[in-house]
Amino acid sequence: MAITPPEQKIWWNQPLDKVEGTWVIVALVWCLILFLWMPWWHLYGKQNLSNESYRTSPDRFEKKVQEMVAKYKVGEEGKTGIPVVRPPAGSDVYFLGRLWEWYPILELEKDKTYKFHISSLDYQHGLSIQPVNINLQILPGYETVVKFTPDQAGNYGVVCNEFCGAGHHQMLGKITVK
Numbered sequence: 001m002a003i004t005p006p007e008q009k010i011w012w013n014q015p016l017d018k019v020e021g022t023w024v025i026v027a028l029v030w031c032l033i034l035f036l037w038m039p040w041w042h043l044y045g046k047q048n049l050s051n052e053s054y055r056t057s058p059d060r061f062e063k064k065v066q067e068m069v070a071k072y073k074v075g076e077e078g079k080t081g082i083p084v085v086r087p088p089a090g091s092d093v094y095f096l097g098r099l100w101e102w103y104p105i106l107e108l109e110k111d112k113t114y115k116f117h118i119s120s121l122d123y124q125h126g127l128s129i130q131p132v133n134i135n136l137q138i139l140p141g142y143e144t145v146v147k148f149t150p151d152q153a154g155n156y157g158v159v160c161n162e163f164c165g166a167g168h169h170q171m172l173g174k175i176t177v178k
């Protein structure tokens with residue numbers, strides 16, 4: 001029940017008030033602007049990543065990562081001996097998240113475009129590459145593909161920004177760009 005119900009209870013037959021009509025038009029126009037804004041912003045706003053997603057399985061994906069590691073490994077780092085891999089410029093890069101690491105460490109060339117394939121072997125992780133605008137949900141069973149062109153030399157941090165358990169805060173990776 002409305003606070004001030006229409007006297008005749010036939011609101012649909014009463015003429016539209018000017019103020020109400022104006023607001024309906026304002027709302028409609030704004031609605032259309034936002035609707036068009038979404039595709040426009042996607043193309044020109046550099047806000048959203050254009051990524052693709054494919055079905056995979058943890059086993060299949062891990063195999064691809066290990067193949068790349070075996071082919072292009074140039075060293076190891078840290079106590080656990082996590083491999084440092086230098087894939088050829090412009091190639092496909094397979095990168096995985098699991099409890100609790102980003103694997104492997106990558107060495108890339110500046111201003112070259114790489115095609116990243118990313119997946120998880122267990123739970124949901126959040127891939128965030130700092131300080132660039134890459135921020136993706138990484139799910140087991142899905143291979144996320146995104147192009148990455150590092151245009152600055154130095155170390156990029158890889159963090160997990162989706163809570164994934166006790167070691168979430170230690171789930172750090174590294175990408176070195178030369």
Ligand code: CUA
Pocket residue numbers: 097100124125126160161162163164165168169171
């Ligand atoms: Cu992986 Cu949080």
